[in-house]
Amino acid sequence: MEPLAAVRWMMLFFGAAGLTVAGGCKRQSPANPAPPVPSASTQSNQQSETSKPLENHGSHSDSPDVPSGVRWYTNFQEALAAAQKENKDLLINFSGSDWCIFCIRLEKDVFAQEVFAREAEKYFVFMLVDFPNDPFKQSEEIRKQNQQLARRYRFRNLFPTLYLAKPDGTPYAMAEYQQLGPTEYLDYLLKIRRYRDR
DSSP states (O other): OOHHHHHHHHHHHHHHTTOOOSBOEEOSSOSSOOOOOOOHHHHHHOOOOOSSOBOOSSOBOSSTTSBSSOOEEOOHHHHHHHHHHHTOEEEEEEEOTTTOHHHHHHIIIIITOHHHHHHHTTTEEEEEEEOOSSGGGSOHHHHHHHHHHHHHTTOOSEESEEEEEOTTSOEEEEEEBOSOOHHHHHHHHHHHHTTTTO
């Protein structure tokens, strides 16, 4: 069975099992719009992307240097390398981190929680494929990469969409926003993960 056919089958299976979308944001414009022409002020304020995993952009523990949530990669090749080195699956999060209410809730209620990160990072390397309101918050390289990933995974412009993939990047299932706490959301992901080798 082709990987994407398997993903479609998994979506049907989990839909029948009651594990379907509890909410999602549809962007009015495509996820891969032609980038607008930057103004001089936008160009001067453009942030450079780091090649290391992002610190969690949710809540942190009492120590300002120690993030409490998951570590996000923004460079896909580095996320793949980490997944292969650590023999972990990839969790690829297609997000509208600064405009999609369900993405923001999932980040705050699940991914930013230490109880989720501590357990989930035993199984997954986390890759953030973000489509923010202002695309110039990202480098041109990251914007291009994210558009390529949207095509590669046949992303359907429903935020958030999470692909669970083997360490080589082959998708085997999809997950979406569920109104669950961190422990319950991890259980949801691990139930889906059981089908990775079927």
